[in-house]
Amino acid sequence: MKLTIWNSLASKLLFSLAFFSLLLVFGLAYVNTKIVISGYKKQLQELVEQKIDFMLPQLSDALHNDKQLLVEEQLIRLSSAQVINGVRLLRNHGRPLVVGNFGSSHRLFTLALPVTNINGEIIASMDVAVSDRNFRSMMEQYFQFLAAIIAGYVLLVLLLLRLLYRSFLPLRELTRKLEAFDPSHPVPIELRDTSANEIGMIAEAANKMSDNIIHHADFMNELHKEIEEGRQHLKEAQQIARMGSWRIDTQTHDCSFSDQMYVLLGLPMDGMPLTWEALLNVIEPSQRQAFIRALENTAQTHTPFRLMHKLVNAHGEAMHVLTEGKLSLRRDGKAFISGITMDVSEQAESQQMIEKLAFYDPLTNLPNRVLMQDRLQKAIKDANRRGEKLGVLFLDLDGFKNVNDTLGHTLGDRLLKEVAERLKRTLRDSDTISRIGGDEFIVLLPLINSEKDITIVAKKMIDALQERWEFGDKAIFTTTSIGVAIYPDHSDDADTLIKFADTAMYKAKEDGRNRYRFYDTTMGETIRKKLQVEHEMREAIETMEQFELYYQPKISLRTGAITGAEALIRWNHPKIGTVYPDDFIPVAEHTGMIIKIGEWVMHEAARRIEQWRASGIVPLKLAVNLSGRQFGSPLLLHQIRTVLQRYDIKPEYLEFEVTESVSMISLTESLKVLHQLRDLGVGVNIDDFGTGYSSLAYLKQFPVDTLKIDKAFIMNMLDDQDDRTIVESIVSLSKAMGLKIVAEGVESIEHVRLLKKLGVDYGQGYFFSKPVPFGQLDRMYRNNLVKMKTLRESERREAV
Ligand SMILES: Nc1nc2c(ncn2[C@@H]2O[C@@H]3COP(=O)(O)O[C@H]4[C@@H](O)[C@H](n5cnc6c(=O)[nH]c(N)nc65)O[C@@H]4COP(=O)(O)O[C@H]3[C@H]2O)c(=O)[nH]1
Incomplete structure (x- = not known):
């Protein structure tokens, strides 16, 4: 709204004050003048009447006695009074008698008086023209006085108006500043007038209010910053953790997702809300029902859920995720499930890797000693049930240390990998090949009927491993020594069988390498001697x-x-x-x-x-x-x-x-x-x-x-x-x-x-x-x- 002279309260007040003050002044002046004039006139009339009363008996007498000269004298005496211009006597008989300047325009008023005789009978009427001479000078003085008073009053009013105007100035400033006041970037209003009056109080209150708003705005800004920082922090944390958060309405399945959730699902953050169907789509088909059931169960039983499942996101990346959710109620009573989905592929891979490391040799991907022992125990049970034999073959490459020493570990590792491959090619799928450390391998041969079967396999392995190995410009020749222990001939205990096969392998080495030896009871002593x-x-x-x-x-x-x-x-x-x-x-x-x-x-x-x-x-x-x-x-x-x-x-x-x-x-x-x-x-x-x-x-x-x-x-x-x-x-x-x-x-x-x-x-x-x-x-x-x-x-x- 624009402040104009017409709608300004101050101008209305000022104008009203000025108008009513002037009205009052002039009204009062008018009334006062009226009173003064009538009072004066009354005074004058009383004065004239006094004078007339004083001379009236002689005049009445003169009239009664028809003493013309005396009448005239009396009238002249009367008209000579300063306040009387002239007198006119109207007798019942005869001509009117005018004395003095009865007809003068400087007549204030005419006083008509009956002239009675002693009997009270009116014998004449007398008009006395009262002069306005004194009245005028008196009125002049009066008006001068009145003008001075009015001027003083007007001055007073003007001063008052100025005061009022000045008093309203802070309000104008306040208005201006309030108009310019921006709550989002508040600055102090800082009104100067803080005098101890109503306006000052308003100014002070406005100052306080702006300070409060600034304080509040500062607080809100800080709060906003903190919330923003918190949100940013949460976003970063979600990014780092590769974790997205979401909310799903239990009734409508309306979804809302955090930014990271979009990233996780490989979907564009183009403002398009993610739908329930889109979410289900990225979940590995075989796990979709489990996901839906988990959500439904949480909605019904109010118990949180935790689910490991797979996703294939929009980029086609497969990932392992952990999804956790719980039921929450909104203020309007609507229920939704809120939760998080975290990419745990690395952890899953690490877990798989840990499991793999725990059971597999990282170099050759063959089962390690732990897994081999486990399989051996199972194989012993199987062989026992079926009444079959089981061969445990302990392999050690001859001169592998030389390969490592002369050609380095990288080539040594390649050789071991190749050995593993050749063994795999030589053996059946039902056989277990394991690397238990260094250049030592253990092969489990189930379904063995006789030593002869083992001999055939052992020879095949020796042949396979003594062929030339070529690695770039390097050709390596190496051979293998194999020790064999048989379940149940030598032992029915897994560890003992391995130990015996190891002992037999040492014997094969002693006997010139590149050969196999079956365990026999004398070998233990040989090994002891060797140590x-x-x-x-x-x-x-x-x-x-x-x-x-x-x-x-x-x-x-x-x-x-x-x-x-x-x-x-x-x-x-x-x-x-x-x-x-x-x-x-x-x-x-x-x-x-x-x-x-x-x-x-x-x-x-x-x-x-x-x-x-x-x-x-x-x-x-x-x-x-x-x-x-x-x-x-x-x-x-x-x-x-x-x-x-x-x-x-x-x-x-x-x-x-x-x-x-x-x-x-x-x-x-x-x-x-x-x-x-x-x-x-x-x-x-x-x-x-x-x-x-x-x-x-x-x-x-x-x-x-x-x-x-x-x-x-x-x-x-x-x-x-x-x-x-x-x-x-x-x-x-x-x-x-x-x-x-x-x-x-x-x-x-x-x-x-x-x-x-x-x-x-x-x-x-x-x-x-x-x-x-x-x-x-x-x-x-x-x-x-x-x-x-x-x-x-x-x-x-x-x-x-
Ligand atoms: N049955 C039979 N054997 C014969 C005959 N003539 C020689 N020998 C044996 O054959 C081996 C020949 O040595 P080698 O082939 O170098 O084989 C040697 C050699 O490879 C290794 N060796 C011996 N001394 C050393 C050494 O100082 N350093 C290294 N690194 N190896 C050694 O030990 C192996 C065995 O040495 P020895 O026991 O001294 O056995 C010797 C020798 O006693 C024969 O007519 N009939």
């Missing part, structure tokens, strides 16, 4: 005093001369006596003690070479065996260099024997080490050739000059045509490749004859000499030198 050996070997390698190198000479089959010797370690055990390398090298290899032992062997052999040289004899070439772990050790080259330097011997007097299987674990790595050895100037032989299934094509790349044919072939070649064929082909191929050949295990003259016939260069075996202590070798060598010298001389003489 004992390990313990005692640890003590023995502290000083190395219990160890001794034996030497087995290598003989030239053409000349019969000793051309070298292989250093073979012996452990002179204080209680047991001589312990042969086959009984402790695998343990030393397994535990890593081989590195220290191998270093000692190199030193010992080098010391002997140096000893020969010092005594003036051309040293024999001594061959030192390198196990897989030594071959892959980064210390190997350093150790060899140290030895060569320390004993100051020529590298050509030292050679190293690496078994075929070790050298073939990884072609790339082996080639690298073999080249490094050749660069040092030391010789390298491939030992036990023929057992490792290596291809001669690979061998061609090896910087080696000698092959040692495994003694098993030599020892059997006279009786076994296959072995003989193998020997023949190794010899012919080696010759074609320009390699020297050493035949080990030469036990008889027949061996020698055949080997010579085949063209083998060197022989090593019991026929020539068993491994002997250095002193003995030394004597043999010196005698041989003499013999050779004599032979050469007689040959020379014969020639001459």
